[in-house]
Amino acid sequence: MSRSYLFIPGNTPSMIQNLDVFDSDVIIIDFEDSVTSYDKDSARTLIKNFLSKYSYDEVEIFVRINSYDSRYFHDDINALANLDISGYVLPKASVKGIRMLNKLSNKPIIPIVESPMALLLVEDIAKEKNVVALIFGAEDYTKELGIKRTLEATEILYARSIIAITANAYNIDAIDTPYTNKDDDKGLLLDATNALNLGFTSKASIHPNQIDIINQVFAPSLEEITEAKRIVKKSEETNKGAFSLDGKMIDLPIIEKAKKVLEKAKKYNL
Amino acid sequence: MGVKNQKIKVINHIDELFNQIDISSNRNISFHHHLRNGDYVINYVLDKYKKEKVQGINLFPSAIFPNYSSILDLIKNGQINNITTNYINGPVAEFITHNGLPGKLKMQTHGGRARAIIEGKSEIDIAFIAVPYVNHFGDAVGFLGPNKCGSLGYAIPDSIHAKIKVLVTDNLINIEIPNPEISGENIDYILLVDQIGDTQGIVSGTTEITKNPIGVKIAKNTSILLNELGLIKEGFSFQSGAGGVSLRVTKDVKDIMIKKNIKASFFSGGITKYHVEMLEEGLVEKLYDVQCFDLEAIESLKRNKMHLPISASRYANPENKDQVIKDLDIVILGATEIDYNFNVNVTTDSHQTLIGGSGGHSDTASESKVCIIVSPLIKGRIPVIKDRVTTITTLGKNIDCLVTERGIAINPLRKDLIKKLKNTKLKIYPIQELASIAYGFTNIPKDIVKRDKIIGEVEDRTYEIIDYIYQV
The missing domain is CATH 3.40.1080.10 (Glutaconate Coenzyme A-transferase)
Known part of the structure; x- marks a missing residue:
């Protein structure tokens, strides 16, 4: 139930030192794409030392490790053993990769669905043990399809829809792909709103300056909070599974949804 | 004090100016910094003081920027005694940090500098004022002309209260200037030069919104x-x-x-x-x-x-x-x-x-x-x-x-x-x-922090000395 997931390269002390100031609900420390092969070991050392000394209450920390079939996978896991992290982000999502990770750790896993094959198997991926969310990785996905990204994002509409539906069906978070133009706030707002309307619960980001907009889009609005309060109050007063409010029928799914809104509002101090 | 709408004497070379003014008895000199790193006037004028080997100079620039190299030459020659300014950065700052001055460095505020000049606490013999747009009556503004620098705010007190006021320009015009920033009635000389500076050099440090x-x-x-x-x-x-x-x-x-x-x-x-x-x-x-x-x-x-x-x-x-x-x-x-x-x-x-x-x-x-x-x-x-x-x-x-x-x-x-x-x-x-x-x-x-040898002081706008600057 987080709104924002911010990737921070694992080899940048200045960013790591400030990971809790960017207002992202979740930080994903990256060992994969943003860390070159000759810097993988220094990233592991930095993060091991840093997280051994500092802990955080207000932000969850995940680490994107290298994929299960890379030569870095086991070293990444070993470096993170005994550290107080919330879980792993696993690139190139596959059932095999998740199972391999589950053999080495019992921590939550967020796979990145970033290939046509992963999309076809997304339900199997979502069902695996310890999977708590799905991230859509549109850059690699479109690269594999050999298609270009566009502002309208029609080329990823189907993939987005499937991932959001699957995550919601299995009651796990649906995390949308990052919006890569870091200086385009209007574009980000539109892109995040589109993702929200497709059923995503949150969005990943690769730049801290995007977090405010993402948090704003994926947080319940004041109107939604007020409405949710009324629904929950009436449901408690009537003690019925279904009732009428302002001429509209309210039933259990709507009550549950309202409770989620209030839970989110409480979590984010709204 | 001069007379309004009276033509000001135009001088074509700095040597000619000092044929009329005794350079060695006018050693308290001021400049403004509106041209910042694009300023050519400070070096031009101070080169003359260097050439004439004038000793005991007291400098009153509103600020000192890295390209004001002639100040460093004069300090190294032992010709500058005291400096009173509002801001100092670059090689001059580094040199003073390590060597001090024969006299002292006084750091004032912008308001404090204006006050000290107006009240006579800072006695300026000659104010050399770079102006990009001036007419024969000595009226001037800073936001017109080929080498414009914008507001001339820091130069105004100098243009009124220095003993001798010299406008230095590369753009003398023949038309009236409505609402001049510098009023010609206070001006003694207009010194013509090839170029007062480069407008492109005036941009101050970071002037873009941060994305950090x-x-x-x-x-x-x-x-x-x-x-x-x-x-x-x-x-x-x-x-x-x-x-x-x-x-x-x-x-x-x-x-x-x-x-x-x-x-x-x-x-x-x-x-x-x-x-x-x-x-x-x-x-x-x-x-x-x-x-x-x-x-x-x-x-x-x-x-x-x-x-x-x-x-x-x-x-x-x-x-x-x-x-x-x-x-x-x-x-x-x-x-x-x-x-x-x-x-x-x-x-x-x-x-x-x-x-x-x-x-x-x-x-x-x-x-x-x-x-x-x-x-x-x-x-x-x-x-x-x-x-x-x-x-x-x-x-x-x-x-x-x-x-x-x-x-x-x-x-x-x-x-x-x-x-x-x-x-x-x-x-x-x-x-x-x-x-x-x-x-x-x-x-x-x-x-x-070393606190052995005082090389300067920080003077607040109230004239209170609020701290000292020490040699490193």
């Missing part, structure tokens, strides 16, 4: 703070410098103003394109401009009637009854260091090297209703908060809030602000606690 995430976070905290204090309201007045974070605060304040349909009464100080944009969008009534920080601000002085060039005295002289900043609600300022008593240093770095100076820092902090310091909590690997700053530029009693990316400290003297923020969601800490957060990352750096 830490800077963005500091600005966000600041705008929320201002909003929660109820300071962004109809008719409020505001000043921010040209630093990236200050400009980001200005942008965030602008967003709040648009959302709440608020119009400000004035912005003051150094003006940038962002302030001009807000004037032209009808978000602020007036810009009081004592210096232009970029070329867009200079162009605006030409076309916007409510963009008003003002003198340093009007801007910040505490004895000037029309002082603009006495009506200033909010000022956003930077800091190299701040201490537990909220004293701020923008004069030296933590190794005691001279890197700046007050400018209008202490002036605006003293007069504004709320003075906010914006700074990263840790700069590189050094915490911005210390138990005692290396050099006091602005007294802590005039500083109200410190805003960092990790939280905010309010000066305990401002009980009213603390009360207003009782229910805020902002992270407010005692300044010592904020320092402890930084020390958690850096530990407490060892104090390396």
